[in-house]
Amino acid sequence: xxxxxxxxxxxxxxxxxxxxxxxxxxxxxxxxxxxxxxxxxxxxxxxxxxxxxxxxxxxxxxxxxxxxxxxxxxxxxxxxxxxxxxxxxxxxxx
Amino acid sequence: xxxxxxxxxxxxxxxxxxxxxxxxxxxxxxxxxxxxxxxxxxxxxxxxxxxxxxxxxxxxxxxxxxxxxxxxxxxxxxxxxxxxxxxxxxxxxxxxxxxxxxxxxxxxxxxxxxxxxxxxxxxxxxxxxxxxxxxxxxxxxxxxxxxxxxxxxxxxxxxxxxxxxxxxxxxxxxxxxxxxxxxxxxxxxxxxxxxxxxxxxxxxxxxxxxxxxxxxxxxxxxxxxxxxxxxxxxxxxxxxxxxxxxxxxxxxxxxxxxxxxxxxxxxxxxxxxxxxxxxxxxxxxxxxxxxxxxxxxxxxxxxxxxxxxxxxxxxxxxxxxxxxxxxxxxxxxxxxxxxxxxxxxxxxxxxxxxxxxxxxxxxxxxxxxxxxxxxxxxxxxxxxxxxxxxxxxxxxxxxxxxxxxxxxxxxxxxxxxxxxxxxxxxxxxxxxxxxxxxxxxxxxxxxxxxxxxxxxxxxxxxxxxxxxxxxxxxxxxxxxxxxxxxxxxxxxxxxxxxxxxx
Amino acid sequence: xxxxxxxxxxxxxxxxxxxxxxxxxxxxxxxxxxxxxxxxxxxxxxxxxxxxxxxxxxxxxxxxxxxxxxxxxxxxxxxxxxxxxxxxxxxxxxxxxxxxxxx
Numbered sequence: 001x002x003x004x005x006x007x008x009x010x011x012x013x014x015x016x017x018x019x020x021x022x023x024x025x026x027x028x029x030x031x032x033x034x035x036x037x038x039x040x041x042x043x044x045x046x047x048x049x050x051x052x053x054x055x056x057x058x059x060x061x062x063x064x065x066x067x068x069x070x071x072x073x074x075x076x077x078x079x080x081x082x083x084x085x086x087x088x089x090x091x092x093x094x
Numbered sequence: 095x096x097x098x099x100x101x102x103x104x105x106x107x108x109x110x111x112x113x114x115x116x117x118x119x120x121x122x123x124x125x126x127x128x129x130x131x132x133x134x135x136x137x138x139x140x141x142x143x144x145x146x147x148x149x150x151x152x153x154x155x156x157x158x159x160x161x162x163x164x165x166x167x168x169x170x171x172x173x174x175x176x177x178x179x180x181x182x183x184x185x186x187x188x189x190x191x192x193x194x195x196x197x198x199x200x201x202x203x204x205x206x207x208x209x210x211x212x213x214x215x216x217x218x219x220x221x222x223x224x225x226x227x228x229x230x231x232x233x234x235x236x237x238x239x240x241x242x243x244x245x246x247x248x249x250x251x252x253x254x255x256x257x258x259x260x261x262x263x264x265x266x267x268x269x270x271x272x273x274x275x276x277x278x279x280x281x282x283x284x285x286x287x288x289x290x291x292x293x294x295x296x297x298x299x300x301x302x303x304x305x306x307x308x309x310x311x312x313x314x315x316x317x318x319x320x321x322x323x324x325x326x327x328x329x330x331x332x333x334x335x336x337x338x339x340x341x342x343x344x345x346x347x348x349x350x351x352x353x354x355x356x357x358x359x360x361x362x363x364x365x366x367x368x369x370x371x372x373x374x375x376x377x378x379x380x381x382x383x384x385x386x387x388x389x390x391x392x393x394x395x396x397x398x399x400x401x402x403x404x405x406x407x408x409x410x411x412x413x414x415x416x417x418x419x420x421x422x423x424x425x426x427x428x429x430x431x432x433x434x435x436x437x438x439x440x441x442x443x444x445x446x447x448x449x450x451x452x453x454x455x456x457x458x459x460x461x462x463x464x465x466x467x468x469x470x471x472x473x474x475x476x477x478x479x480x481x482x483x484x485x486x487x488x489x490x491x492x493x494x495x496x497x498x499x500x501x502x503x504x505x506x507x508x509x510x511x512x513x514x515x516x517x518x519x520x521x522x523x524x525x526x527x528x529x530x531x532x533x534x535x536x537x538x539x540x541x542x543x544x545x546x547x548x549x550x551x552x553x554x555x556x557x558x559x560x561x562x563x564x565x566x567x568x569x570x571x572x573x574x575x576x577x578x579x580x581x582x583x584x585x586x587x588x589x590x591x592x593x594x595x596x
Numbered sequence: 597x598x599x600x601x602x603x604x605x606x607x608x609x610x611x612x613x614x615x616x617x618x619x620x621x622x623x624x625x626x627x628x629x630x631x632x633x634x635x636x637x638x639x640x641x642x643x644x645x646x647x648x649x650x651x652x653x654x655x656x657x658x659x660x661x662x663x664x665x666x667x668x669x670x671x672x673x674x675x676x677x678x679x680x681x682x683x684x685x686x687x688x689x690x691x692x693x694x695x696x697x698x699x
Contacts, residue, residue, distance in 0.1 A: 015616045022608040026601070029310040033600055033648045036302040037292030043174060044652035053653065060655035061662065067167045067176040071228065071240040072663050074113060078221050078244055079670035081120070082251040085214035086677040174656075236660055243667045250674055260685040264694045267678050271627060274671045275618065278634035281664060282611070285641040288657065289648075 098164045098171075098593070106165055106178055106231050107149040108188050112224035115142030116217055123213025136203045139216045143196040146223070150189045157185050161586060162593040164233065172233065172594050173295040179233030181590060186432060186579040187230040187361055194353050194439045195223045197554050201447050202346040204548040205454060215255060222248035222350070226358045233594065235284050235294040238362060242280070246273050246326070249355060253343040265338040272325050272335045280322030286315050287370075297594035300369040300587065308375065316376070319366060320383075326359030328410050329417070330387040336410060337394075341402035341459065345450025348402065352409040353443035357435045360413065364420055364428065368583055373423030381421040381512050388414030388519040395526050400459050401449050404526060405442065408485060411523060412438050418509075418516050419500045427503035429580035434496035436572065437565070441484040441493055444558035448478040451547035451555065461530065466538025471546050475534045477559040482531055484562050486524040492565035495573070597651075603644035610637035624682065624689045628675045635668040 043064075045056050061069070105113070119138055126134035157163060157180060165178040199219070206215060221244060228241030250273070254266025288294055290311070291302045306312070325332045336356075340348045367376050388411050395407035412434070419431030451474045452467055453459055468475035484491035497520060504513035546552060565572055582590075610633055617630030639661045646657035683689055 011619050014619065015612065018612050018615060022612055025310055025314060026604050026608050031311060031600060031604060032290055032309065033645065034289070034292050036290050036306065038298060038302060042292045042654065042656065044649055044654055046652055057653075057655040057658045061659040064170050064175045065659045065663070066170060067178075068236055068240055068659075068663055070167070071237065071244070072666055074116075074221070074224075075240060075244050075247065075667060075670055077117070078218070078247050079673055081214055081217050081221075082247055082674045083677045085211050085218065085251050086254065086257065086674070086681060088211055088214075090210045236663070240663070240667065243671070247670060247674060250678070254678060254681070257681050260696065263678065263681050263685055264696065267624070267675075267682055267694070270671075270675050270678060271618075271631065274631045274668075274675065275634060277668070277671065278614075278631060278638060281635060281638035282641070284660075285638050285645065288642065288660075289645045292654070293656070294660075 098166075104165060104167070106163075106180055106227075107153055108146050108192060109178075109224060109227045109231060111146050111149050112142065112220055112227055115139075115145070116220035116224055119217045119220055120213065123217065127213070133203070135212055135216050136199070139199045139220060140196070140203075142220055143192060143199050143223070146227075147189070147192040147196055150185060150192050153180065154185050154189070157182055161582065161589050164593050173293055173298045175234075176237040177233040177295070177594070178231045178237070179296065179590065179593065180231050181586065182582040183361075183365075183432070183579040184230045186575060187358070187435070188227050190436045190439055191223055191226045191230070191354055191358075194350065194443050195219070197443070197558065198346045198350050198447070200550055201349075201450075201554045202344075204550045205346055205450060206344065209256070211255075215252070218248040218252050219347075219350070222252065222355070226354065229358055229362060233296055235287070235296065235299070235366075239277075239280060239284065242326075242362070243277060245355065245358070246277065249347075249351060252347045253339045253351070255344055255347065256342075262342040265335075265342040269335040269339040272332070276322050276325035276332075279318045283315050283318035283322055286311060286318070295594065296365075296369050297591040300591055301595070303370050305372055316371070316379075319363070320379075323359050323363040323366075324383075327356050327363065328359075328387075328413055329383050330390050330410070330414075333387070333391075333410050337403055337406045340406035340409065340446075341400060345402075345446055345453065348406075348450070349443040349446040352406065352446060353439035354435075356409065356413060357416070357439065360416055360420075360431075360435070364431065365583070367420070368428075368587070377421055377423050377507075377509070380417055381509055384414050384417035384421055384512065385515050386414075387411070387417060388516065392519050392522050392526075395523070398526070399461050401452070401461055401464070401530065402446070402459055404461075404530065405445055405449065408523065408526075409438075409442055411519065412442065412485070414519070415497060415500055415516060418504050418512055421509060421512060422503045422507040424503060424507050425580045425584040427500070427507060428584055429576050430496060430499035430503050432579055433572065433576040434500060436576070437484070437492045437496045437562075440558055440562055440565075441481050441491075444555055444562070445478060445481040445485065447551070447558070448474050448481065448555045451551045452478075452544075454551070455544045455547055461533050463542075465533050465536040466542065467544065468534040468536075469538060470542075470544045473552050473556055474547055477555040479531060479534060480559045480562055482527040484566070486527045487520045490566050491562050492569060492572075493562075495566060495569045597649075598647050600644065600648060603640070607637050607641045607644070610634075610640065622690050622692050624679045624691055625676070627691060628672055628679070631675075632668065632672055635664070639664055 122138045163180045225241045225245030232238035250270045254262045328336045391407050391410035398404040416431050419427040484493035487494045487497040501513045501516050614630050614633035642657040646654040
């Protein structure tokens, strides 16, 4: 077989293999949803207040995840500096 | 014996210093551009890394008094909130990061003299170091992921920094693609872990998931974690970005990448595996990956003719040796692993810096054309010689000490075949190190002239060579520190969990 | 309680589609789209898990997803800036032409 045919055969094999493993995992093995969870480590919001769920969820974000939000602010600053470094058009001062 | 700090805005001191230093470095760069002050940016980054190293020293004093410090923000307590959890292992890694960061900052004063966009360069180095410090101090998987992306973003652009030629751009794009895929795999594994336990905090995950029976979904988590952390740590089927990225990056960045960025990926893998799985689960797969990594990297390095590419393949092989320590699953093996992390950062960092000096002076990376460089650049060549001896594991250098501990840990934990393969690989690697040494000591051709590198570069390489020999002859202080660090990870697991859960 | 199987099937399908896109496609922008699909598969899994407790929702998963979307947006932004630089040097955005660094 020529090299291109060989490569596409391997690709098809890899994709079908991934599909097979993934579908076996989904359909045969039950996903243990929250089987190992503990009460003290979660805070849930009851579903009845339908109109207010968005406010309550975002209040959770600000009240309990402020550290990650601070880190994310720094990631955005770094992304801006990265794009500046990649797209600036100056010449080297020799 | 543990300390919970959660009032007001407080970050661990090294992290705060590096993050603030990085932000202010943008302003300093603008100032240097307007008022045309030379070397202001370089002075600022040396100041920031020295302050970082000093604050790691202060943190070490504090962590020695109490075993674990948990830091949260604004009265938001774990396990619902993200937190930092600092034990002796975090201090060890933070010390390695700041130390080699300081040396690389001094080196790049004269290496990057004639480049433009220097503000962005120094800002990104500071943020990369801040990201790595955040990873080693994280107490929650999502905090680790945020700082992981901080480190990765800076490193993509630093690899592709010299964008005037095509090499760095190609290497940088391939690196970005593979590493972003790994980040997606990491997020996927985090979602499965969340699905099983309802939280992402390290302590709660450990209490709930350690020692349960192995279901197919847990094996899926294990595989996606290996892929997610393994691309960054260059484990073998996932290593293909490294031989392109490390040579094409500027030499100080190659030293940082090979020296400490890939080892931070290995730290994250070690931490998560020891918390979530029992050692019996991951011994054999990691041992298999270790053999594959060592052998493939050593064999491919024998065929290289480019000095930086040879050193890049050697980095992959050294990661293979470190995986031997992880596969042993004991505190002794983990001590060997982290001792080798520090020693490798010194040796490989210095090898890349010395070959960077050679490339800076002669303009070529090809081993065939560098014959006889030893006579014209004596101090750099002696330092490179010592680094290569250390990488091969010759007695008298610190490389020998850490390899000895790694392989005897493998013998001691029932994986004797792994230790034997490791020793054989170490002997095989001397073959290509001797080839580089022959090039250094040969006789130069006609018309080949080079003079010694500038003072900052020579000083840094010489100092690192002195450290290598000194730690090889008297390893007691660093051995003590590494033992404390590994005991905090493996034996001190209950203290770690108890710090968060009270 | 909403059954988990349909969500799980869609997550797994998105995962396989993303991986297949990364292997098969040769246009760099499409490769970056494949990475984005992988990230979104993980985000979908987080959200679908937050519906699993009967009568309650779990806002932890929503917070994580809100931050993860921003993070992978930044990765794609830097990737696209790099694609622009590649085009300047190679004149094409076909990844199979990037073979100058070999062995």
